[in-house]
Amino acid sequence: MVDPALVVAPAAVRAGVNATAGPTRKAILAATIGNALEFYDFITYGFFSIQVGRAFFPAHSEYASLMLSLGLFGAGFVARPIGGIVIGAYADRVGRRPAMMLSFALMGLAIIGLACIPSYAAIGIVAPILAVIARLVQGFSLGGEVGPTTAYLMEAADSRRRGLTVSWQGASQGLAGTVAALVGFTLSSLLPPAALDAYGWRVAFLLGAVTLPYGLWLRRNLPETLHTPEPAGTVAAADSESRGALMAASRRVLLLGLLVISAGSIASSVSSYMTTFAQHALHMRPSLAFAGGVISSLSGVIGYLGGGWLSDRVGRRPVMIAPALAHLLVMIPVFYWIVEARSGTALLVGAAINGVLAGSGASAFYAAMTESLPKRIRSGSFAAIYAIANAIFGGTTQLIVTWLTHATGSTMAPVGYMFVAAMVGIVARWLIVESAPAKARLGPSA
Incomplete structure (x- = not known):
């Protein structure tokens, strides 16, 4: 007998999303x-925050200009909760695909707009x-981007x-961060500092916006997953339950x-800031x-x-927790090595350790969160x-650590x-219930 939870609507099967093969490579892309594109912009801004500051916020000191630039970076985070609530809820009501189309179009236009704004010297305030x-x-x-897309990947997957x-x-x-870093590396190697200030950082942003037409075309042809039957191992919810009741029942999750993502946001921001930190505080090339x-x-x-x-093989919790603990143990020694040695070897080895440990735990967490939320609130609540x-934390971390470094004089x-945030994140990960289908069956109250 076929498990009804593994049956997928015929339209989804024709489009390449099914319960046995999962989404096609094109659908994942x-x-x-x-x-x-979001992370490319995030990394690129972190890399070129000094140059952006000089373009829009000329000041008497390099520190003041950098702080104003990081303040602009943080301004982008102010509207995120509104976008998350509005576009995320839209994806739960209307569909994942239209929500993803809307967020991607707005994102691309905003990146192009930022890259094309004349400098303060040209048009003033x-x-x-x-x-x-x-x-x-x-x-x-x-x-509004991460909720619909993560929900879509989970719902389309085997x-x-x-x-x-x-x-x-x-x-x-x-991958986007790699491309952003390669672009930054190439531009900083080929262009003199004056050219980087004048137009180099703009080129970096515009290169990311090149993906806009292709991304819109890809998303337009995605099969919708909102109305397909739920797969095994996910939280069931009665149709009669209101969104408010579902949110209340899921408040623990x-x-x-929220705590895990906050800790991860701080870690990601500090990692992104390392490029600026290496230049500004450690005086590296x-x-x-x-x-x-x-x-x-x-x-x-x-x-x-x-x-x-x-x-998928050993469960979500072990993979969420073990790398996070390892990261906590090596975090301070590795950073101290980078600061004291100020060498390429220390920076590159430390970056590799940080990337592997942070990434492995985060992927298991994303799966656990989406599996633990009912479909009708999955996109919007996540x-x-x-x-x-x-x-709260992604938009302020670079500003805070820059101020802390300046105020304390300690690199x-x-x-x-990051260490304090990581400890909070580990406790929260420990309290999350196992959700992998191979290891657990979630009940309605999980």
Whole structure:
């Protein structure tokens, strides 16, 4: 007898999404291309925050200009919760595909807009105002991106390979970060500092926006998963239950998810900031700093995919917890080595360790969260907690660690902030219930 939970609507089968084979490569690419563009922008801004500051916020000191630039970076996170709630809920009501189309279109237009705004020297105060508007639009779209796409990957996947399929959400970040770091490395190697300030950083942003037409075309042809039967191993919910009741029943999962994502957001922001930190605080060559970003991102891809694959076999909780504990143990020694040695070897090895350990635990967490939420609130609730965590911590981390480094005079300030967040994240991961179909069956109250 065929398990009804493994039956998929004929339209989805014709489009290449089915319960045995999972989504096609094209469908995975379509679902993750927006997240990749998001992370490309995130990494690129972190790499070029000094140059962006000089373009829009000329100041008497390098520190003041950098702080204003990081403030603009944080402005993009202000609108994320709104985008997460609005676009995420839209995906739960209307469908994953239209929500993904909307978020990706807004995202691409905002990136192009930021890259094309004239400098402060050309149009005065209008320049930073337009830059803030572009970042707010971008933040709104990015807030609504992760919920629908992660829900789509989970719903389209074969239940036996759900962890690996969902891990492409994080792996796309690593791949995009690799491309961003390579672009930054190339531009910083080929262009003199004056050219980087004038137009080099703009070229980096526009290169990411090249994916906009292709991404829209891919997403337009995605099969919808909102109305397909739920696969085995996911939380069931009665049709009569309201969204409010479902949210209340899932409050424990949502709170724990918020804590894990907050800790991960701080770690990701500190890792992204390392390129700026290596140049600004450790006085390393820009090309070496960008090389560290390349290694960190590539190792993150390995960590995400490896962690997702392993979580399908041994369960979500072991893969969420073990790498996080290992990361906590090596975090301070590795960072101290980088700061004291100030060498390429220390920076590259440290970046590799950080990428593998952070990525492997995160992919298992993404799968666990989406499996633990009912379909009718999966996209909106996940998008909301993701956006809120990133708005509070992702948008402020680089600003905080820059201030901490400046105020204390200690180059160890960033890792201290990350260490405290990591401890909170580990406790939250420990409390999350196992959700992998191979290891557990979730009941309605899980």
